[in-house]
Amino acid sequence: AQSVTQLDSQVPVFEEAPVELRCNYSSSVSVYLFWYVQYPNQGLQLLLKYLSGSTLVKGINGFEAEFNKSQTSFHLRKPSVHISDTAEYFCAVSDRLYSGGGADGLTFGKGTHLIIQP
Amino acid sequence: DTGVSQNPRHKITKRGQNVTFRCDPISEHNRLYWYRQTLGQGPEFLTYFQNEAQLEKSRLLSDRFSAERPKGSFSTLEIQRTEQGDSAMYLCASSSPRRGGSGNTIYFGEGSWLTVV
Numbered sequence: 001a002q003s004v005t006q007l008d009s010q011v012p013v014f015e016e017a018p019v020e021l022r023c024n025y026s027s028s029v030s031v032y033l034f035w036y037v038q039y040p041n042q043g044l045q046l047l048l049k050y051l052s053g054s055t056l057v058k059g060i061n062g063f064e065a066e067f068n069k070s071q072t073s074f075h076l077r078k079p080s081v082h083i084s085d086t087a088e089y090f091c092a093v094s095d096r097l098y099s100g101g102g103a104d105g106l107t108f109g110k111g112t113h114l115i116i117q118p
Numbered sequence: 119d120t121g122v123s124q125n126p127r128h129k130i131t132k133r134g135q136n137v138t139f140r141c142d143p144i145s146e147h148n149r150l151y152w153y154r155q156t157l158g159q160g161p162e163f164l165t166y167f168q169n170e171a172q173l174e175k176s177r178l179l180s181d182r183f184s185a186e187r188p189k190g191s192f193s194t195l196e197i198q199r200t201e202q203g204d205s206a207m208y209l210c211a212s213s214s215p216r217r218g219g220s221g222n223t224i225y226f227g228e229g230s231w232l233t234v235v
Contacts, residue, residue, distance in 0.1 A: 004160075036226070043122075043209055043228040044161070090160050094224075105151055105174070106224060108160030 002027035002093050006109035014117050015083055021076040021112045023091030032094040033074040034106065035065055039087045047089075050074065061085070086116045120144070122227035124210050130233045131200055138196045139230045143212030150193050151224065152185055153209040154178065161209055167193060200234045207231050 007022040025031065032051050036044040048059025055067040065076045074091060092106040123142040131137050143150050148169050153161035164183070165175045169190040179185075182200075187193040197204055207229040 034223075041231075043124075044226040046223060046225070049223060092160075105163040105166055106161075107163070110158070110160050 002031065002095060002107050004091050004093050004107055004109035006089075006091055006112050008112050009110065010113045010115065012115040012117055013081055016080050018079050019077065019081050019085075019114065021089050021091075021114065023074045023076065023109060025072050025074065025091070025093045027072075027093060027095065029095055033065075033067060034092040034094070035059065035063070035074070035076050036090045036092060036108075037061075037087050038090065038111075044090065047076070081114070081116050083116045083118065085114060088113050122210055122212055122225055124208075124227040124230050126230060127228065128231045128233075130235060133202060133234055134199055136196060136198045137200060137232060138194055139208055139210075139232075141193045141195070141210030141227060143192070143210070144214070144225055147212035147214040147225075148190070149213045149224075150187055151211040151213075152193070152195050153211065153226075155207045155209055155229070156205075164195075164208075197232070200232075202234045205232055205234045 003026050005024045013019045034049045035047040037047050038044050047063050048057045048065055050057045050067045058064045063078050065074055067074050088111045090111045091109045094106050125140050129137055150167045152164040154164055155161040163176050164179050165185050166173055167187040170187050182198045185195045209226055209229045211224045211226045213224045
């Protein structure tokens, strides 16, 4: 079984300031890690993913995340946020063992609401 | 790819009525998922198809819920005798592990909102 904890339900930040959204996971096996963004009344859009290789992953819209195996974390960062980044951000994990078959469905955290203040 | 398409986008129904949602996945994606998302929560896995076979169902999927993917392309999710607790957004997603470079990336539709009154 696996789980995802997003430590902050809401993060307010001023426009053009840096932001970090925290994500910790627990799993008994190796995992794939994802960040999704959800704008109001819309579905989820993939921001970035970690499958293997470099622990620093760059995604769309200037976001990046760093996989830290020892701390079981996958925090999302952006050096300078824009008002259009206001959205709900979800961290998710998928069990590597299922990649060859069976369900590779995602387990999501509860989300972090990023609020950009002008 | 045209993306995952869901309809209707919004549905308001009276308690006790049946509702059906349709999902058209990205073409050639052989895996299709249904998730449910309630306000303030992350999506929760409901069920999963590989081609036309339903391979896994969550304990969240009560016997009032049924999902089908008869030809391995589009899928339907039917909820019978709806209850107020069924009010949520129902998300469909698809993936294709055979497609090189996509890893285990799951692509989501925009969701179907259900309100049971």
